Amino acid sequence: MGKIINRKYMEKGMNMKLKVIYEDNHIIVVEKIPNVPSQEDETGDISMMSLVKDYIKEKYNKPGNVYLGLVHRLDRPVGGVMIFAKTSKAASRLSNQVREKVFKKEYLAVVDGKLEQEKGTLENYLYKDKKTNTSYVVSKDKKDSKFAKLDYEVIKYDKENNVSLLKINLHTGRHHQIRVQLSNFGHSIYGDQRYGSRGKNKQIALWAYKLIIEHPTKKEKIEFEDLPKKVGVWKILK
Numbered sequence: 001m002g003k004i005i006n007r008k009y010m011e012k013g014m015n016m017k018l019k020v021i022y023e024d025n026h027i028i029v030v031e032k033i034p035n036v037p038s039q040e041d042e043t044g045d046i047s048m049m050s051l052v053k054d055y056i057k058e059k060y061n062k063p064g065n066v067y068l069g070l071v072h073r074l075d076r077p078v079g080g081v082m083i084f085a086k087t088s089k090a091a092s093r094l095s096n097q098v099r100e101k102v103f104k105k106e107y108l109a110v111v112d113g114k115l116e117q118e119k120g121t122l123e124n125y126l127y128k129d130k131k132t133n134t135s136y137v138v139s140k141d142k143k144d145s146k147f148a149k150l151d152y153e154v155i156k157y158d159k160e161n162n163v164s165l166l167k168i169n170l171h172t173g174r175h176h177q178i179r180v181q182l183s184n185f186g187h188s189i190y191g192d193q194r195y196g197s198r199g200k201n202k203q204i205a206l207w208a209y210k211l212i213i214e215h216p217t218k219k220e221k222i223e224f225e226d227l228p229k230k231v232g233v234w235k236i237l238k
Contacts, residue, residue: 018051021224026090026216027083028052029224034079034203039070052084072098072105075176080107080208081226085216093216098173104212107168107178108155110205110233111187112198115164118154122185123147128175134194135176137184148174150181158236163190165236178206190233205233 019031032038032048039049053066068084069091085091097103125145127138138145149171156165164187168178176195182188183195191202211224228234 016046016051018055020055021081021226026085026087027094028056028086029081029083029211031226032074032079032082032208035077037076038073038082048082049084056086069094071095072103074208075179077204078206078208079228081105081211081224082208083211083213083224090216094213097213102214105170105208106210107170108207108209108228109166109168109178109182110163110190110236111166111182112190113162113164113187114157115154115187119152121149121151122181123149124181124184126174126177126180135174135180137180146172146174148172148177148181150178156236161233163233163236203232
């Protein structure tokens with residue numbers, strides 16, 4: 001669909017652009033903008049929820065409030081494919097898919113260093129410190145710890161910059177899971193200042209590039225893909 005520029009935010013000097021990947025009567029799939037929160041938070045910053053609502057309101061000339069269901073979230077610094085429900089029926093059915101693990105997300109990550117194995121699985125127990133909004137790898141015996149599992153595959157190694165491009169499949173959806181597990185593994189995501197990457201003051205190189213769902217009304221499997229722009233460390237995609 002290309003990029004829709006929301007005039008209201010341009011007037012505020014924010015120059016927010018919304019890329020719509022797919023849209024029908026029940027769902028809308030967009031590219032989440034890095035550093036924009038999935039939904040409103042304590043910062044009061046503009047969220048993806050508000051951007052998509054305003055897009056719908058403007059496109060269809062809808063008066064009053066616009067219904068939009070939040071089905072899943074992506075960490076604030078992360079970009080990529082994100083889906084919202086345009087009807088309560090779609091929201092309910094997609095939420096069920098999340099619980100039943102029919103709903104799947106795959107990620108691309110650029111990490112520090114060269115991995116010894118081309119493929120692997122990471123299994124850890126994670127604990128979230130709510131005061132610092134940070135998660136840690138802990139013993140399974142620690143109270144409130146949660147099991148976390150992901151698979152990774154090395155797509156490419158860039159010797160010049162000593163970074164590796166990984167494809168990641170999540171089995172669980174824990175707080176900061178990919179970031180914490182890879183950091184604990186000794187291969188922090190490039191630009192992840194919170195979890196120890198050498199790429200300081202850079203944008204985190206984690207991108208939700210694929211989303212797989214069962215359409216909430218058509219009952220057919222459908223995939224959406226979106227890649228980051230090939231700039232900075234993402235030039236490794238070339």
